[in-house]
Amino acid sequence: MRRASLCVALLVLVAACHREPSFDERYKAAQDSIGAKVKEIDAQASGSALPPAEDAPASGEAGR
Numbered sequence: 478m479r480r481a482s483l484c485v486a487l488l489v490l491v492a493a494c495h496r497e498p499s500f501d502e503r504y505k506a507a508q509d510s511i512g513a514k515v516k517e518i519d520a521q522a523s524g525s526a527l528p529p530a531e532d533a534p535a536s537g538e539a540g541r
Contacts, residue, residue, distance in 0.1 A: 498506070
């Protein structure tokens with residue numbers, strides 16, 4: 478029983494010792510995320526984005 482509790486305690490300690498991302502890693506992730514959003518907005522603004530789904534009624538077609 479004592480050996481089992483020691484093993485569990487060691488596993489918990491090892492699991493808790495994960496490394497947090499560095500500043501550079503966090504910066505790169507944020508930069509990638511923002512870049513993807515910029516591309517999406519640019520595509521929508523230029524009209525090359527996919528049109529809305531046809532199964533959803535347009536604003537003027539509701540209730541017909």
